Structure formats: structure tokens, C-alpha cells
Amino acid sequence: xxxxxxxxxxxxxxxxxxxxxxxxxxxxxxxxxxxxxxxxxxxxxxxxxxxxxxxxxxxxxxxxxxxxxxxxxxxxxxxxxxxxxxxxxxxxxxxxxxxxxxxxxxxxxxxxxxxxxxxxxxxxxxxxxxxxxxxxxxxxxxxxxxxxxxxxxxxxxxxxxxxxxxxxxxxxxxxxxxxxxxxxxxxxxxxxxxxxxxxxxxxxxxxxxxxxxxxxxxxxxxxxxxxxxxxxxxxxxxxxxxxxxxxxxxxxxxxxxxxxxxxxxxxxxxxxxxxxxxxxxx
Amino acid sequence: xxxxxxxxxxxxxxxxxxxxxxxxxxxxxxxxxxxxxxxxxxxxxxxxxxxxxxxxxxxxxxxxxxxxxxxxxxxxxxxxxxxxxxxxxxxxxxxxxxxxxxxxxxxxxxxxxxxxxxxxxxxxxxxxxxxxxxxxxxxxxxxxxxxxxxxxxxxxxxxxxxxxxxxxxxxxxxxxxxxxxxxxxxxxxxxxxxxxxxxxxxxxxxxxxxxxxxxxxxxxxxxxxxxxxxxxxxxxxxxxxxxxxxxxxxxxxxxxxxxxxxxxxxxxx
Numbered sequence: 001x002x003x004x005x006x007x008x009x010x011x012x013x014x015x016x017x018x019x020x021x022x023x024x025x026x027x028x029x030x031x032x033x034x035x036x037x038x039x040x041x042x043x044x045x046x047x048x049x050x051x052x053x054x055x056x057x058x059x060x061x062x063x064x065x066x067x068x069x070x071x072x073x074x075x076x077x078x079x080x081x082x083x084x085x086x087x088x089x090x091x092x093x094x095x096x097x098x099x100x101x102x103x104x105x106x107x108x109x110x111x112x113x114x115x116x117x118x119x120x121x122x123x124x125x126x127x128x129x130x131x132x133x134x135x136x137x138x139x140x141x142x143x144x145x146x147x148x149x150x151x152x153x154x155x156x157x158x159x160x161x162x163x164x165x166x167x168x169x170x171x172x173x174x175x176x177x178x179x180x181x182x183x184x185x186x187x188x189x190x191x192x193x194x195x196x197x198x199x200x201x202x203x204x205x206x207x208x209x210x211x212x213x214x215x216x217x218x219x220x221x222x223x224x225x226x227x228x229x230x231x232x233x234x235x236x237x238x239x240x241x242x243x244x245x246x247x248x249x250x251x252x253x254x255x256x257x258x259x260x261x262x263x264x265x266x267x268x269x270x271x272x273x274x275x276x277x278x279x280x281x282x
Numbered sequence: 283x284x285x286x287x288x289x290x291x292x293x294x295x296x297x298x299x300x301x302x303x304x305x306x307x308x309x310x311x312x313x314x315x316x317x318x319x320x321x322x323x324x325x326x327x328x329x330x331x332x333x334x335x336x337x338x339x340x341x342x343x344x345x346x347x348x349x350x351x352x353x354x355x356x357x358x359x360x361x362x363x364x365x366x367x368x369x370x371x372x373x374x375x376x377x378x379x380x381x382x383x384x385x386x387x388x389x390x391x392x393x394x395x396x397x398x399x400x401x402x403x404x405x406x407x408x409x410x411x412x413x414x415x416x417x418x419x420x421x422x423x424x425x426x427x428x429x430x431x432x433x434x435x436x437x438x439x440x441x442x443x444x445x446x447x448x449x450x451x452x453x454x455x456x457x458x459x460x461x462x463x464x465x466x467x468x469x470x471x472x473x474x475x476x477x478x479x480x481x482x483x484x485x486x487x488x489x490x491x492x493x494x495x496x497x498x499x500x501x502x503x504x505x506x507x508x509x510x511x512x513x514x515x516x517x518x519x520x521x522x523x524x525x526x527x528x529x530x531x532x533x534x535x536x537x538x539x540x541x542x543x544x545x546x547x548x549x550x551x
Binding site for chain 2: 026027032035036038039043057058059112113116117118119120121123124125127128129130131132133134135136138139140211214215218219222223229230233234236237238240242245246248249252253256257260
């Protein structure tokens with residue numbers, strides 16, 4: 001159901017051993033790479049040709065982006081300084097959101113009263129695009145680093161809360177019964193049964209929260225402080241330097257993919273048994 | 283690689299869709315909680331009017347900006363126009379590409395990496411560049427809504443189309459259904475829950491996108507109004523569009539849930 005790679009199709013049955021059915025070339029490993037390389041070539045060529053023919057103040061060809069990258073990343077280190085600056089606020093906000101999200105989610109998932117009392121606010125805030133809160137946050141705490149951290153925090157805490165709630169509500173009843181037959185206290189039950197079986201869901205929440213954290217980081221940098229990668233994007237576009245913007249965007253793409261990849265790797269390492277947990281919740 | 287992300291979005295989405303309980307105690311506690319918070323807010327807010335404002339002031343401000351000055355409705359209308367057109371376009375484009383990518387392997391192999399990468403990257407980073415390309419009018423709203431909504435829709439629909447049970451597809455094959463017939467009778471109904479998940483996620487993402495664009499690119503519209511009220515420390519007025527946006531987001535999810543129940547009566551949650 002959640003096959004990892006695109007070249008496996010669960011719908012077509014496995015090719016018969018008789019040799020009548022051969023795998024079409026486009027579905028072999030080699031074929032996949034040929035198609036991918038072809039697509040990449042088309043994309044890069046189109047990018048380059050379009051970039052050369054259009055206004056250089058608005059769009060940069062691929063070659064210009066490469067030279068700009070060398071300039072920003074190797075000759076000077078603007079790019080890394082900005083990326084590190086961004087990452088710092090994001091990591092802090094994200095790092096606070098994980099324990100808070102898990103704690104709130106656990107409280108809501110385990111205790112009905114807490115759920116009923118908090119649920120209207122959680123639902124509202126989860127539905128609310130956090131960007132509308134930024135002017136209010138500026139009134140409350142100004143435009144320093146705390147504002148950045150809080151914006152990241154607000155962006156990523158709700159996915160974690162919601163997933164933790166789902167996780168703590170779907171604990172196997174038999175395991176809970178076993179715990180109560182052994183006279184486990186509430187604390188023991190949470191520690192030995194609830195938390196381990198919630199783990200996959202928490203990871204799913206963190207997975208979604210990674211994307212949200214990046215959004216929060218950019219929002220703060222583009223709307224509040226004009227620093228880091230977001231600040232780089234805004235100042236470079238205002239100065240009509242599309243190549244600079246594109247380099248920053250590509251770094252952002254790489255960062256997103258790396259972070260998501262890291263979370264998935266961590267999940268496989270920590271919970272090899274739960275590869276399909278996210279699918280089961282759906 | 284991003285199937286996982288799409289899956290978790292769906293999980294989240296279902297968790298939210300399931301939030302429905304008609305317990306009397308639940309209702310009572312919820313109302314009580316809201317009443318207590320409102321009263322506390324009223325009392326504390328009066329002390330710190332600049333920071334918190336208070337419910338009665340917000341109500342009065344709502345009356346002012348909605349009825350007397352009418353500025354919020356105008357701004358909201360402007361936002362909504364770009365949102366609606368962009369969202370419908372993203373819906374059509376996203377579901378079509380999603381189904382096509384699930385059917386034609388070549389397309390998936392060729393486009394998959396780009397769709398995944400763009401899906402994982404925050405599209406709001408593109409806004410400054412889009413200002414240069416499409417300006418700051420309707421075109422900007424339209425573009426950012428499509429960019430925000432289309433990738434989650436593509437991925438979720440593609441995965442949904444792939445998740446249709448083999449038994450059903452075997453039946454279609456036994457009856458020698460062609461591609462189009464199989465899609466219409468088997469794959470489409472089988473993947474509808476995913477499609478609705480996709481549309482809910484897309485609706486929320488595009489709302490974020492359009493508000494950020496309006497705030498960042500100094501457009502008119504709701505994002506701009508929020509920014510203005512914030513800059514002049516009009517906290518009571520500021521809270522009106524904030525609540526409006528929140529309720530609009532909840533309304534979109536609710537409306538899509540309602541349509542989904544109508545369209546897929548066999549799915550009992």
C-alpha cells in the first residue's frame with residue numbers, strides 16, 4: 001500500500017514465470033533512470049533556454065544559478081551563514097514543540113475532561129493559518145528572536161498534538177486490559193503501554209511538523225525580521241537578483257528533503273516494526 | 283519518498299473529520315470552557331486593552347469593520363475571488379495529474395521527483411519571485427493558490443488511486459472493462475475518500491498561501507487588512523479578520539466533509 005519506490009505497482013500482478021509477460025522497459029530499473037535523466041535534461045535545457053531569452057532582471061538561466069551558487073557558497077559564505085541563522089531559530093521552536101505537543105496531546109487523548117475543555121481551542125487554532133497571528137505576536141513580543149521561535153512553535157505544535165491524540169486513542173485495548181490486570185498505576189500504564197504504542201503516531205506528527213516548521217521559519221524571516229534564508233530571498237528579489245533567489249530556493253528544497261529524509265531514517269532506526277503505522281491510521 | 287508524508291496528512295485529516303461527539307457532558311464542558319475563557323478575557327483584557335482587547339470591544343469592532351465601514355467585507359471578497367478561482371483550477375489540475383500519474387507509470391517516474399520536492403518545500407518562499415513574474419494583483423493570488431494546493435492534491439490523489447483494492451480491479455478486469463470504464467466504475471469511487479482528503483488539505487494550504495501573499499507582497503485583501511490593523515495597534519479590529527479566517531477555514535473543511543458524506547454514502551465513519 002505504501003510502497004517505497006515508484007517502480008513497484010501493486011495493481012499489476014507479479015509477472016508470470018512462464019516468460020509470456022515481460023516487464024516493459026519503462027518499469028525496469030534502467031528504464032526508470034533513463035526516464036528520470038531524460039526528464040532532468042528537458043527541465044534543465046528548458047530552464048537554460050528560457051532563462052537566456054528572457055529579461056535577466058526577472059529570471060536566471062541554470063548556468064547563472066550555478067555560478068551564483070559558487071559565489072554564495074564557496075567564494076563567500078553568505079548562504080551558509082543565512083542557513084545556519086535560519087536553522088537555529090527553527091530548531092529551538094521545533095524542539096520546544098515536540099515535548100509540548102506530546103504532553104498536550106497525551107493529556108487530551110487520555111482524559112475526557114481535558115479534551116472537552118481544550119478541544120474547541122485546539123480545533124480552531126489548528127484550522128487557523130498561523131500567519132494571521134503574526135501581527136498580534138509582534139504587538140505582544142516584538143520582532144526579536146523570541147518571535148521567530150514562537151512562530152515556528154505555533155506552526156508545528158498542532159500537527160504533533162493532533163497526531164498524539166489519535167495515537168493515544170488507538171492504543172490496543174487488550175494491552176490496556178493486561179496493564180490493569182497487573183494493577184499498573186496510571187503512570188506505569190502510560191510509560192509502558194500508551195507511550196510505546198503512540199510512538200508511530202508521534203513520529204507521523206513530527207513528520208508533518210517538519211514541513212510546518214520550515215513554513216514558520218520562512219514566515220518569521222520574510223514578515224518579521226528579514227534574516228536567514230527567508231530574508232535572503234526577499235532582499236534578493238527586491239534587488240532584482242533572480243539567480244540569488246533561485247540558489248536560496250534550491251537550498252531550501254534540499255534542506256526540506258534532507259530533514260524529511262532524516263525523520264524517516266530515524267523512524268526506521270527506532271521503530272523498524274512500524275513502517276506502516278501511518279498508513280493504518282488512514 | 284513522500285507517500286509517507288501524504289499518508290500522514292491523510293491520517294491527520296481523518297482524525298479531524300472524525301471529531302464528532304454528541305455527548306451531553308461534552309457539550310456542556312465545551313460551552314462552559316468557552317464561557318469561562320470569554321469572561322476571563324473580558325476581565326483581563328480590560329486591564330491590557332492594547333495587548334488583548336476584550337470580547338465586547340471585538341464585537342463592537344466587528345460591527346464597525348463589517349457594517350459601518352464595510353472594509354473587511356470588501357477585502358474578504360477580494361481574497362475570496364482569487365482563492366475560489368485558484369482553488370477550482372488546482373482541484374481540476376491536481377486530480378487530473380494525480381490520476382494520470384497513477385495510470386501512466388512513465389509520467390509518474392518523470393514528474394514524481396519534482397512533485398515530491400515541491401511538495402516538501404514551503405511554496406511561500408516563491409512569493410517574492412512571483413511578485414516579479416506575475417505582479418501583485420489577481421494573478422499573484424491565483425498563482426500562489428494553485429502552487430499551494432496542487433502538489434498535496436496530486437500526491438494524495440495518486441496514492442488514493444493506487445490504494446484501490448485489488449479485488450475490485452480484478453472484477454473490472456474479469457468483465458473486460460477498458461481503461462476509461464475501469465476508472466469510472468472502480469478507481470474513481472474507490473479513491474474518493476482520498477480525493478476529499480486532498481481537497482481539504484488543499485483548501486487549507488491555499489488559504490495560508492493567499493494570506494501570506496497578501497501580507498508579504500503588500501496586496502490589498504484580508505492579509506493586508508490584518509497587517510494594517512496590527513501596525514496601528516488596533517487589537518480589537520485585528521481580532522475580527524483573525525476569527526473570520528479561522529471560521530472560514532473550519533467552514534471549508536465542514537463543507538467538504540458534508541459533500542463527501544453525500545457523495546460517498548457507503549463510507550460510514
